[in-house]
Amino acid sequence: MGMKRIRNTAVLLLLVMLSVIFVPGRAEAAEASSGVYVYDDAELFSAGERQRLAEHLKKCGQKAGVGIYVLTSDDSDSGATDRYLEDFYDAGYESGEIEKDAVLMHIDMQERYVNIQAYGKAQEKITDSTGDRIIDACFDDLRQGNYYGASVTFADKTDYYMNYVPVYLRAWVHLVAALAVGGISVGVMVGGSGGRMTANAGTYMDGARSGIRARRDEYIRTSVTKRKKPKVESSKGSGGGHVSSGGHSHSSSGRHF
Numbered sequence: 001m002g003m004k005r006i007r008n009t010a011v012l013l014l015l016v017m018l019s020v021i022f023v024p025g026r027a028e029a030a031e032a033s034s035g036v037y038v039y040d041d042a043e044l045f046s047a048g049e050r051q052r053l054a055e056h057l058k059k060c061g062q063k064a065g066v067g068i069y070v071l072t073s074d075d076s077d078s079g080a081t082d083r084y085l086e087d088f089y090d091a092g093y094e095s096g097e098i099e100k101d102a103v104l105m106h107i108d109m110q111e112r113y114v115n116i117q118a119y120g121k122a123q124e125k126i127t128d129s130t131g132d133r134i135i136d137a138c139f140d141d142l143r144q145g146n147y148y149g150a151s152v153t154f155a156d157k158t159d160y161y162m163n164y165v166p167v168y169l170r171a172w173v174h175l176v177a178a179l180a181v182g183g184i185s186v187g188v189m190v191g192g193s194g195g196r197m198t199a200n201a202g203t204y205m206d207g208a209r210s211g212i213r214a215r216r217d218e219y220i221r222t223s224v225t226k227r228k229k230p231k232v233e234s235s236k237g238s239g240g241g242h243v244s245s246g247g248h249s250h251s252s253s254g255r256h257f
Contacts, residue, residue, distance in 0.1 A: 029084050030071055032092030037061070039088075042072035042109045044147040060155040064162035066122045067099030069152045074109040082242065082252045084108065085117045090246030093119075103158045106148060114142055115254040116154070117242075123251040125162050128241070131253030134158065142257040222226055 030039040037057040038050050045053060053070065061068040071088060075115045083107045092098035101120030116125035116134055126134070134157040141150035212217070 001244065016156055028071070029087035032088060034097045037067075037072040038151075039069070042074040042107070042108070043110050044107065045151075049148045053148060053155075057155050060159040061099075061257055064103075064122075064159045065101065066118075066120070066158075066162060067102040068158050069098065069104045069157050070107070070109045070154065071104065072109065072147070077110065082115055082254065083245075084117055085252075086244035086248075086250070089117070089119055089248060089250070090244050093248065094246070101161075105151065105154045107142070107150075111256070112218035113254060113256050114138070114150075114245070117250065117253075118251045119248055122162065123249065124241060126158065126251055127166070128253050130161050131251055132255075134161070135255050139255070139257060142215050142249065158192045161247065 019193065030041055032039075037054045038045070040050055047148070055069065057068045071085065084215070085104050088106075089098070089102065089104065093100060099120075101122050103116070103118045103122050103126050106115045114135060116131040118131065131234065134154060137157050138150040138153045242250050244250065
């Protein structure tokens with residue numbers, strides 16, 4: 001009887017150990033490697049597409065001044081969260097395998113979820129709302145299964161927004177504005193330099209007597225109206241608000257497709 005109890009206990013312990021070993025957990029993020037821009041764990045791209053996409057990501061990244069990366073997975077078990085990309089960036093940043101200033105896109109086939117994050121100086125341009133606009137541009141391709149096209153669009157839009165300069169900051173607008181202001185200023189100075197002449201020779205001389213009629217002009221008064229200048233509140237957009245477990249601030253946008 002004692003042996004049977006020992007045997008049953010041993011079998012129970014074995015089953016518990018096996019259940020612990022084979023219980024699925026959240027898959028680890030892909031391991032970053034220096035010079036690699038595409039991490040296609042879900043095998044969404046052909047070999048040729050991976051090569052062409054990697055070259056395109058590198059080219060757009062050089063123009064944008066940041067690293068641009070695409071990751072795919074089909075077993076992330078992340079529950080459609082930002083965690084997968086955050087873990088990838090944290091590990092890659094610590095090992096020095098990816099760039100500090102980076103924009104990343106994760107295509108999660110398990111959740112059918114796309115997530116875009118920007119780190120370092122990139123989050124100043126690729127804010128949450130800008131990330132949403134990039135997803136808008138990629139969305140139809142994602143829904144239709146054109147993951148290569150969506151990834152190319154992601155790279156192109158990242159390059160565009162990283163180099164985007166609002167029209168009011170462009171040099172030629174500054175030049176035109178400076179010329180206009182300069183011309184108006186010169187015109188005002190020329191027109192008002194002497195003012196209207198109210199005194200003439202007759203003001204000081206009596207024509208009949210050829211004597212001085214008045215010795216001076218007396219300045220009477222000046223009327224000044226003061227107006228309080230309204231205070232203009234300055235605002236500056238921020239792409240942060242999200243922090244990885246490694247303590248790295250970033251912007252983030254995500255959506256199911």
